[in-house]
Amino acid sequence: MKYTALADQPVATHEPTGFISKYIWSQDHKVIAIQYALTAVFVGLVALALSALMRLQLGFPDTFDFINPNAYLQFVTMHGMIMVIYLLTAILLGGFGNYLIPLMIGARDMVFPYLNMLSYWTYLLAVIVLMASFFVPEGPTGAGWTLYPPQTILKGTPGYEWGIICMLASLAIFIVAFTMGGLNYVTTILQARAAGMTLMRMPLTLWGIFIATIMGLLAFPALLVSAIMMLLDKTVGTSFFMPALVSLGESLDYSDGSPLLFQHLFWFFGHPEVYIVALPAFGIVSDILATHARKNIFGYRMMVWAIVIIGLLSFVVWAHHMYVSGMNPTFGFFFATTTLIIAVPTAIKVYNWVLTLWRGNIHLTVPMLFAIGFIFTFTHGGLSGLFLGNVVVDLPLSDTYFVVAHFHMVMGVSPIMVLFAAIYHWYPLITGRILHQGLGKLHFWVTFLGTYAIYLPMHYLGFLGVPRRYYAMGETGFVPDSAQTLNAGITVSALIVGLAQIIFIINLFWSLKRGVPSERNPWHATTLEWQTPDMPPRHGNWGPESPKVYRWAYAYSVPDCEDDYLPQNLPPDQVRKHPTQEASS
Amino acid sequence: MRLWHALTEKSWLEEPVPANAPFDSPQRDFQSRRIALTLFLAIATVLFSLFAVTFLTHSQYPGFEALAGDAWRPLSNTTRLWVNTGLLLFSSVLMQVSLNAARASQPGLSLAALLGAGFLALQFLIAQVWLWQILSDMGYGVRSNPASSYFFLFTGVHGIHLLIGLGVLYRPLRHMWRAEAARAIIDSLRLCALYWHYLLAVWVLLFWLLTRSADTYRALAILCGLEA
Numbered sequence: 001m002k003y004t005a006l007a008d009q010p011v012a013t014h015e016p017t018g019f020i021s022k023y024i025w026s027q028d029h030k031v032i033a034i035q036y037a038l039t040a041v042f043v044g045l046v047a048l049a050l051s052a053l054m055r056l057q058l059g060f061p062d063t064f065d066f067i068n069p070n071a072y073l074q075f076v077t078m079h080g081m082i083m084v085i086y087l088l089t090a091i092l093l094g095g096f097g098n099y100l101i102p103l104m105i106g107a108r109d110m111v112f113p114y115l116n117m118l119s120y121w122t123y124l125l126a127v128i129v130l131m132a133s134f135f136v137p138e139g140p141t142g143a144g145w146t147l148y149p150p151q152t153i154l155k156g157t158p159g160y161e162w163g164i165i166c167m168l169a170s171l172a173i174f175i176v177a178f179t180m181g182g183l184n185y186v187t188t189i190l191q192a193r194a195a196g197m198t199l200m201r202m203p204l205t206l207w208g209i210f211i212a213t214i215m216g217l218l219a220f221p222a223l224l225v226s227a228i229m230m231l232l233d234k235t236v237g238t239s240f241f242m243p244a245l246v247s248l249g250e251s252l253d254y255s256d257g258s259p260l261l262f263q264h265l266f267w268f269f270g271h272p273e274v275y276i277v278a279l280p281a282f283g284i285v286s287d288i289l290a291t292h293a294r295k296n297i298f299g300y301r302m303m304v305w306a307i308v309i310i311g312l313l314s315f316v317v318w319a320h321h322m323y324v325s326g327m328n329p330t331f332g333f334f335f336a337t338t339t340l341i342i343a344v345p346t347a348i349k350v351y352n353w354v355l356t357l358w359r360g361n362i363h364l365t366v367p368m369l370f371a372i373g374f375i376f377t378f379t380h381g382g383l384s385g386l387f388l389g390n391v392v393v394d395l396p397l398s399d400t401y402f403v404v405a406h407f408h409m410v411m412g413v414s415p416i417m418v419l420f421a422a423i424y425h426w427y428p429l430i431t432g433r434i435l436h437q438g439l440g441k442l443h444f445w446v447t448f449l450g451t452y453a454i455y456l457p458m459h460y461l462g463f464l465g466v467p468r469r470y471y472a473m474g475e476t477g478f479v480p481d482s483a484q485t486l487n488a489g490i491t492v493s494a495l496i497v498g499l500a501q502i503i504f505i506i507n508l509f510w511s512l513k514r515g516v517p518s519e520r521n522p523w524h525a526t527t528l529e530w531q532t533p534d535m536p537p538r539h540g541n542w543g544p545e546s547p548k549v550y551r552w553a554y555a556y557s558v559p560d561c562e563d564d565y566l567p568q569n570l571p572p573d574q575v576r577k578h579p580t581q582e583a584s585s
Numbered sequence: 586m587r588l589w590h591a592l593t594e595k596s597w598l599e600e601p602v603p604a605n606a607p608f609d610s611p612q613r614d615f616q617s618r619r620i621a622l623t624l625f626l627a628i629a630t631v632l633f634s635l636f637a638v639t640f641l642t643h644s645q646y647p648g649f650e651a652l653a654g655d656a657w658r659p660l661s662n663t664t665r666l667w668v669n670t671g672l673l674l675f676s677s678v679l680m681q682v683s684l685n686a687a688r689a690s691q692p693g694l695s696l697a698a699l700l701g702a703g704f705l706a707l708q709f710l711i712a713q714v715w716l717w718q719i720l721s722d723m724g725y726g727v728r729s730n731p732a733s734s735y736f737f738l739f740t741g742v743h744g745i746h747l748l749i750g751l752g753v754l755y756r757p758l759r760h761m762w763r764a765e766a767a768r769a770i771i772d773s774l775r776l777c778a779l780y781w782h783y784l785l786a787v788w789v790l791l792f793w794l795l796t797r798s799a800d801t802y803r804a805l806a807i808l809c810g811l812e813a
Binding site: 552 | 591592593594595596597613616617620621624625627628631632635636639642643646647648649727728731734738742
């Protein structure tokens with residue numbers, strides 16, 4: 001059958017030879033993916049260090065002179081924004097999206113490689129502008145990652161002059177970068193799939209990335225709108241979000257703006273953002289569970305539909321982040337209802353993951369451990385979300401550590417568990433070597449148990465009414481002294497988990513040179529990325545001929561077959577039947 | 586129906602024939618670009634819609650003073666806006682002429698119309714900046730009132746959108762300069778024409794929105810559920 005994929009054109013196989021064109025200004029999706037991932041990991045480590053500083057202050061107040069209230073708020077703000085946007089969004093879509101999309105669909109590259117390269121360098125610029133805020137007068141903004149006006153740009157808030165300008169400019173640049181990358185991901189999935197790769201034969205990883213990217217493209221404009229308008233409020237003196245107010249005894253020039261409008265815009269982006277991070281993680285974990293349990297994913301079609309439905313619903317739940325801001329009770333009821341409804345497709349996914357494991361031939365490899373760990377952390381985080389989705393429960397808990405524990409479990413720890421699972425799973429494909437399994441297991445257990453040691457007690461702190469965002473607890477009539485002991489314990493756990501990540505970093509670099517060389521397709525996976533002629537895949541991915549796809553991505557333990565997996569591109573006439581079956585037929 | 590069919594496929598059943606239809610590369614290349622452009626325009630639509638929603642919300646606050654509706658308001662006389670609209674309209678028409686000429690194998694006319702479209706678009710931008718100056722001189726600067734702020738915001742964002750379009754014009758121009766295949770020129774112009782017509786449509790809607798009276802804003806706000 002004559003078939004020429006867009007990315008099959010001869011020009012795509014002209015492999016760059018110089019160091020600069022190959023590794024710096026590269027248009028190869030795999031190199032761009034690694035550039036994205038390394039940059040994201042770098043900023044992620046900065047955010048991790050900031051969280052350690054926050055925990056030191058909370059666990060042992062009055063001990064560290066260099067952490068004052070302003071610095072603490074700056075740590076909180078930068079930690080939150082970096083983790084959500086510059087680490088998780090960037091690494092899951094820019095990193096894994098870039099690496100896996102062309103390989104998993106059987107293409108040679110993205111359909112717009114130059115735009116792809118531009119996307120990374122624009123992202124890097126966004127990171128540089130953000131990091132620059134650490135060095136401007138008064139440092140980065142300390143307004144909280146939600147950047148609520150009016151306090152964000154008012155005197156008294158740390159970084160209210162240059163810090164906030166850097167933050168808003170960086171966000172705007174990031175959105176431009178994301179748009180360039182996102183257009184590429186969606187178009188590539190729609191246009192450059194190999195022969196036979198129908199939408200419903202795509203691995204769930206791609207479905208997660210595909211829907212999350214579409215969501216990002218439609219949700220990030222809300223953040224861009226709010227960033228532009230706030231930037232104008234700050235620099236030009238408009239009053240989009242700024243009401244008439246008196247600050248420090250001084251009447252300001254602002255009038256008639258609406259801070260609440262910013263909150264709506266922010267959360268219209270902010271809630272889909274949760275799923276922009278979660279959906280790729282859902283997809284990746286589905287593929288890892290199926291591969292390492294040697295079993296097809298349970299309810300594939302339902303899993304795809306659940307991803308699509310979650311994507312749609314996530315645009316109509318945003319105001320559940322704003323119950324305490326005050327709203328018409330009818331709206332509160334509406335948003336509580338939609339929030340609870342979204343639990344249905346999400347629960348379907350969790351059940352299907354568990355049912356995939358049921359009677360599977362489970363290999364407790366490191367990626368599998370992280371994937372199973374994710375099911376635990378995500379279920380716990382999701383269940384506390386059911387509490388918070390109700391207005392009456394949310395109101396007393398909203399500004400407490402219960403919320404901190406909830407969102408860290410559901411969109412901090414859970415996607416990061418998947419991130420680790422994915423790195424352990426695809427590291428052999430990227431480098432040709434396997435990460436050290438012993439160190440990996442140590443990394444898993446300390447991280448998994450450690451995160452529980454951190455976040456489970458936080459729920460109790462929340463019930464006690466311990467408020468979030470406070471530099472120090474001070475004395476209250478309702479928080480017992482034992483809360484501080486708990487806080488110290490959480491800090492010790494957090495530091496241990498933080499240090500455990502050093503094991504992971506060491507493993508990454510050590511295995512690069514000294515890791516066990518990997519055989520081709522070490523996990524015996526069916527998906528196309530493992531079926532390339534070379535491992536790691538070379539420029540152009542597929543050699544002279546593009547693959548053809550004959551089946552879905554979950555042909556594991558197929559009855560009557562000799563092998564317990566059938567790669568997607570294995571022609572039906574080459575499938576080895578079980579000898580007894582062949583004899584009987 | 587095709588989407589429904591695709592999403593209900595029982596992919597766990599083996600199909601012997603690869604399902605994708607064969608494509609020839611240039612056609613697929615154009616389709617990819619059109620998909621990407623359509624997506625980009627969808628994103629721009631979301632962006633402008635969100636701005637418009639915030640505008641309507643603001644329009645119901647006490648301090649908001651509509652720019653039109655009474656004779657003394659700055660945009661009650663819309664002559665200048667109509668002149669600017671005319672520039673963009675002719676730019677859009679010329680872009681279509683350029684595309685039609687390319688299809689009719691008239692490269693000279695196509696190039697002239699394309700350059701004309703770019704020139705008029707640039708004129709539109711200059712005229713918009715001039716309008717900013719006039720409004721500021723009348724005391725309706727960017728900070729004077731939320732309605733004025735929105736006028737500058739809307740026209741500014743639309744101007745950036747147009748500048749991006751002007752930047753992209755280099756593609757058909759390069760194809761023409763290098764005397765590349767007619768298919769490449771036509772495909773490139775088709776995408777530019779789509780972008781240009783979209784620019785015009787957005788501007789017409791913005792023009793309409795910015796020159797309404799307070800009563801119309803109230804009616805719109807009620808219609809959108811932003812006001813009881």
